[in-house]
Amino acid sequence: MRLIERYLFRQLLGPTLLATLALVALALLARSLSEFDVIIEQRQSAGVFLKIIALALPQLLAMVLPIAVFVATLVALNRLHTEQEIVVCFAGGMSRWRVISPAVRLAVYATLLSLVMSLWVAPWSSRAIRETFFDMKSDLASILVRPGEFTEPGPNLTVYAQTIDRDQVIHNLFIHQEKANGGSITYTAREGVIGERKGLPVLILRKGSNQEFSSSGVLQYLSWDEYTFDLSSLFQNDELLHYKIADRYPHELFFPDLTQTWEQNNQVKLLSEGHWRLTSPLYNLAMMSMALAAVLGGSFSRMGYSKRIAVVGAAAAMVQILGFGVKAACDNDAALNPLQYVVPLAAIWWGLSQIFRQKVGRYIAIGGRTALQPLEGR
Secondary structure (H helix, E strand, O other): OHHHHHHHHHHHHHHHHHHHHHHHHHHHHHHHHHOOHHHHOOOOOHHHHHHHHHHOHHHHHHHHHHHHHHHHHHHHHHHHHHOOHHHHHHHOOOOHHHHHHHHHHHHHHHHHHHHHHHHHHHHHHHHHHHHHHHHHHOOHHHHHOOOOOEEEEEOOEEEEEEEEOOOOOEEEEEEEEEOOOOOEEEEEEEEEEEEEEOOEEEEEEEEEEEEEEOOOOOEEEEEEEEEEEEOOOOOOOOOOOOOOHHHOOHHHHHOOOOOOHHHHHOHHHHHHHHHHHHHOOHHHHHHHHHHHHHHHOOOOOOOOOHHHHHHHHHHHHHHHHHHHHHHHHHOOOHHHOHHHHHHHHHHHHHHHHHHHOOOOEEEEEEOOEEEEEEOOOO
16 A cells, blocks of 8 residues: 555656746746846846846745646546546555545645745745845946936936946946036046945046036036046935845744834734745645545546536636735735635635545446445445
């Protein structure tokens, strides 16, 4: 019996891994397309782009794992049942529980993996992504210049550059600044580079000139080999990095620091997210039980179970949608949080009830032919 259970487990594990890899790859592709402006518009390196995509993997895995479990279980069990391997297990004396135990064990493993991802790995990766974007936002070069475009990084300031090479050297730079007294000054330089002088950000211009019009209309012209353009007044970045709800760890969700204004205003949403982190892994068990019910929850059919699978598939989709809807409702009312547990547990109960309400049969010989006869007590 143990050998048969291991065989059934392997038959389920393979399709589950393949379905998970396929769905994760699809989700990563969609995420990479949405984040492609990191390279195009903000001129970050491919390493930064790949880092962001890799850090999104835990969140995507936790999201697609219940779907992969459901699809893979349907495919594997439908094949096993259609080829009568499941029927042979019943005929050999295996109880219904022992037949489904490999699937349940796989679902428990997926649930534990999702729980670890949801509680610790996903918040860590979400924080790392936010910190990466914060560092990109603080990148003066990407804010100040966009190659081939006129930009206005600050009030009364217009900047244009032809190109920026891999060493972050800005070529053919043009800067026009309007002054508060009504005058203006224009800088042109063959190249420039952003650096620091005395701890303050500056733009070091090389091989250029500037033309300044005073408020009285007097033109002053000056050429130079190197000129330091102060950026500190334009980029005084006193913004602090703030972690959003998805970035919080469980203790920060259930026990927020209510001395902070943001935590006070979002206490209900924080609590809702905390319960969602605990209940979302249960959807692996729910999807597995519903997939088992689709194949084993009815009478045997040599014609397949397409209709039953379609009905249960629609029901599984509704369970997932209902779960998201309940989560959204809990964001506004903390009293509804118990419903987040009710949805997956009700799906698990329904699936198992459909499985165990059927009587296991056995094969007996009748006139040289085999027939499936109900066998009580299993």
